[in-house]
Amino acid sequence: MAKLDAFRDAFVSLEPMAAGAIDDRLDPRELRLTIPYGIGDTEETTFTVRWTTVGDYNIHYSDTSERNLRWDIHPHEFSTPSDDRHFHPPPNASNDDEDVESSCIEANRIDLVARAVHLLWRRALDEESVDSINAGTNPP
Numbered sequence: 001m002a003k004l005d006a007f008r009d010a011f012v013s014l015e016p017m018a019a020g021a022i023d024d025r026l027d028p029r030e031l032r033l034t035i036p037y038g039i040g041d042t043e044e045t046t047f048t049v050r051w052t053t054v055g056d057y058n059i060h061y062s063d064t065s066e067r068n069l070r071w072d073i074h075p076h077e078f079s080t081p082s083d084d085r086h087f088h089p090p091p092n093a094s095n096d097d098e099d100v101e102s103s104c105i106e107a108n109r110i111d112l113v114a115r116a117v118h119l120l121w122r123r124a125l126d127e128e129s130v131d132s133i134n135a136g137t138n139p140p
Contacts, residue, residue, distance in 0.1 A: 003051040003110055004031040010114035011047070015122075038063045040128045047117065055108055056084070059117055060093065067130055068093040071103050071117065090130045104136040 008020035008031055020033040031049040038045035042063040050058040056074035061067070070088040078086060081102040088100060105116045116136065124133045 004028055004049060006110045007031060007049050007114045008033065010111040011118055014118045039125050039130060041065060067091050069130065069133065071105050087134045104134050
C-alpha cells in the first residue's frame, strides 16, 4: 500500500486536480487516479496503477474518448522487447505480440515513474494527441 500511496502523492503533487483512491486499504491491489479533463475532447482521464512487492508495475491510461494504453514492467512472453519494460500503445492497449513495444520509461523508482508518466501525459495534453506519448527519453 505504501508504494501506491507514494505513486499517488508524487503524481498529485504535479497535477493537483488529480484525485486518487486505493481499492482496499487492507488488501490493496490498485490505485485509481482520476483527472477531470484530458487530451482533446476527453472529459476525464484515469490512471490505474498496480505495483507489486517485487517492483513490477502496470500503469493503465484510459479516458472518456475510449483511448487505452499501458506502461508495464513485468516478465512477458512477447517477442519484443527483450527486457521486462514494455508499452501497449493506443487506442486499445492491445496484447497482440506485434503491437507491444519498448517502454520509454527506464526508471523503476516509484516517484520517478510517477513523474515520467505525468510528464508524458502532460506533453500529450499539450499536443492534443497520444500519438507520441511513449516517445520520451529517460527521464522523459
